[in-house]
Amino acid sequence: MGEVASLRAAIAALVHDGDTVALEGFTHLIPVAAGQEIIRQRRRNLTLVRMTPDIVYDQMIGAGCARKLVFSWAGNPGVGSLPRFRDAVQNAWPVPLEIEEHSHAGMANRYVAGASGLPFAVLRGYAGTDLAGLTDTVKPITCPFTGETLTAVPALNPDVGIVHAQRADRAGNVQFWGITGVHKEVVLAAKRSLVTVEKIVDRLRERPGAVVLPHWTVTMVAEVPGGAHPSYAHGHSDRDNDFYVTWDSISRSRTAFQRWLDEAVFATTGGVAP
Known part of the structure; x- marks a missing residue:
């Protein structure tokens, strides 16, 4: 390498x-x-x-x-x-x-998930935007610990x-x-x-x-x-x-x-x- x-x-x-x-x-x-x-x-x-x-x-x-x-x-x-x-x-x-x-945060976290061997990343960064309705790779997800609705994006x-x-x-x-x-x-x-x-x-x-x-x-x-x-x-x-x-x-x-x-x-x- x-x-x-x-x-x-x-x-x-x-x-x-x-x-x-x-x-x-x-x-x-x-x-x-x-x-x-x-x-x-x-x-x-x-x-x-x-x-x-x-x-x-x-x-x-x-x-x-x-x-x-x-x-x-x-x-x-x-x-x-x-x-x-x-x-x-x-x-x-x-x-x-x-x-x-x-979003910037979404893209950065997608790379981090990819580098970490994880299938997706979770963040709050899309709150208040309409990207979830326009982009198939932005999905709501419920936190299993608090019940809060967050956003998941797939790893890059x-x-x-x-x-x-x-x-x-x-x-x-x-x-x-x-x-x-x-x-x-x-x-x-x-x-x-x-x-x-x-x-x-x-x-x-x-x-x-x-x-x-x-x-x-x-x-x-x-x-x-x-x-x-x-x-x-x-x-x-x-x-x-x-x-x-x-x-x-x-x-x-x-x-x-x-x-x-x-x-x-x-x-x-x-x-x-x-």
């Missing part, structure tokens, strides 16, 4: 048509390069899972990779909506997109979980810090996992507050410097705010989006598209 490979080889080995794939990262350490490599390898009929799908999922949906999106919030953070996502939902372009909506166990991190060693142990989101949970919940990293080192150094994923929890590791762009990797890169604004204009036009896809993704061999 923790096999070190190129990004191209890792995606080819781990991500298959029809898979359920989770690319996680909350503002920080978003595995954008991995998402673009999935586009480059023309994967299809994926169920994409993510708490906060932003522009990398807009790109994947617009490229025709997805048949379903499981999520709790979607948007271009600080800018606006996701035009390729909206086009797929409203106009079935380039293919129809099914959606399954949850993606076929593939993908995250980005600051570094890994050559044995495949991974270390990350900053806003850690649900990195640990999605890797532990997934059947197969890929961690792209800024740097592979001979030995991990101690760092207060850092999370370490032992090599036996990770299927594959790929060194992809800048692999989170335009999001940031704490200690390595800053958030590229200008790109988020630029993406809004690119993504509003099908023609402009397809031109960007051809020039920035399909015409390149790897890394993050500019």
Whole structure:
């Protein structure tokens, strides 16, 4: 486990048509390069899972990779909506997109249940919402001890979980810090996992507050410097705010989006598209 490979080889080995794939990262350490490599390898009929799908999922949906999106919030953070996502939902372009909506707490607890080997999670987070009436995977449940009505959501166990991190060693142990989101949970919940990293080192150094994923929890590791762009990797890169604004204009036009896809993704061999 923790096999070190190129990004191209890792995606080819781990991500298959029809898979359920989770690319996680909350503002920080978003595995954008991995998402673009999935586009480059023309994967299809994926169920994409993510708490906060932003522009990398807009790109994947617009490229025709997805048949379903499981999520709790979607948007271009600080800018606006996701035009390729909206086009797929409203106009079935380039293919129809099914959606399954949850709360942030619901999604996080679904990953925790999956990582814990449990069939479902229980929480109060859906009280006062109409999601239970709109989402089949949100169900009321009665507490056997107090009689309180709570909400149950099924565990998430993606076929593939993908995250980005600051570094890994050559044995495949991974270390990350900053806003850690649900990195640990999605890797532990997934059947197969890929961690792209800024740097592979001979030995991990101690760092207060850092999370370490032992090599036996990770299927594959790929060194992809800048692999989170335009999001940031704490200690390595800053958030590229200008790109988020630029993406809004690119993504509003099908023609402009397809031109960007051809020039920035399909015409390149790897890394993050500019």
